[in-house]
Amino acid sequence: MTYTSMIGRSCDKIIVLIVRALALSRIHPNVLTAFGLVINIGAAVLLAFGQFFWAGVVIIGAGLFDMVDGRVARETNQVTRFGGFFDSVLDRYSDLALLMGLLVYYASINRNFYVVLTAIVMTASVMISYTRARAENTIPTCKVGFMERPERVVLLIIGCLADRMAPVLWVIAVLGNLTVIHRMVYTYQEAKRLEDAQLRAAPSPLERAR
Numbered sequence: 001m002t003y004t005s006m007i008g009r010s011c012d013k014i015i016v017l018i019v020r021a022l023a024l025s026r027i028h029p030n031v032l033t034a035f036g037l038v039i040n041i042g043a044a045v046l047l048a049f050g051q052f053f054w055a056g057v058v059i060i061g062a063g064l065f066d067m068v069d070g071r072v073a074r075e076t077n078q079v080t081r082f083g084g085f086f087d088s089v090l091d092r093y094s095d096l097a098l099l100m101g102l103l104v105y106y107a108s109i110n111r112n113f114y115v116v117l118t119a120i121v122m123t124a125s126v127m128i129s130y131t132r133a134r135a136e137n138t139i140p141t142c143k144v145g146f147m148e149r150p151e152r153v154v155l156l157i158i159g160c161l162a163d164r165m166a167p168v169l170w171v172i173a174v175l176g177n178l179t180v181i182h183r184m185v186y187t188y189q190e191a192k193r194l195e196d197a198q199l200r201a202a203p204s205p206l207e208r209a210r
Contacts, residue, residue, distance in 0.1 A: 034090065040062045050109075060157060128147060135186075147178070152172055155168045
C-alpha cells in the first residue's frame, strides 16, 4: 500500500464518520450546502484583505461541506431534484464570491491588470458551468474539459496557501476558456451526430407514401 492510498483511505474514513454524525444530527443537506456558501463568503472577505493563507484554510473548510452534503442526503434518504439544483446554484455563488474577494484586493492595491485577469477567470468559471448546462439541453451529456469546479477550487487553495495567486489565475484563465471552447466543439460534434442519425432513421418520401 502506498502512502497516497493510505492518506486517501484515512481521509475517506474521516469523511464517513462526519457524514454519519451529521446524519444522526438530522440536519438537512440543503442547510449544509448553505453553510458552505457562508464559509466561502468568509474566505472571500479574507481574500479582499489580502489574508491569502487563512483564506485558503477557510476554503478547505468550505470544501468539507461541499463533500458531505450529497453524502448526507443519500445517507438520510433525502436526495431530491431540487437539492441537486440548489447545490449547483450555491456552488456558482461560492465561486463568484471568492473571485469578487480577489477583485476587491487587487483594486485596493491598484493592480488593474490583475483586476482584469480575475474578471476573465470569473467569466470562464461562469461559462464553464453555463456551456455544460446549455449543452445538456441539446445532447445527453457534456462533461468534457479539464478545468471543472474541483480543479478550480484546488488551484485557488494552492494559490492561497503558497501565496502564488497570480500563476493560478493565469492557469485558470487559459485552461478555463479552453474548456469552454472544448465544450462548444464537443456539443457541435455531438449535436451534428445526433441530427445525422435522425435523418438516417427517418423514412424516405417513398416509404411514407406506401
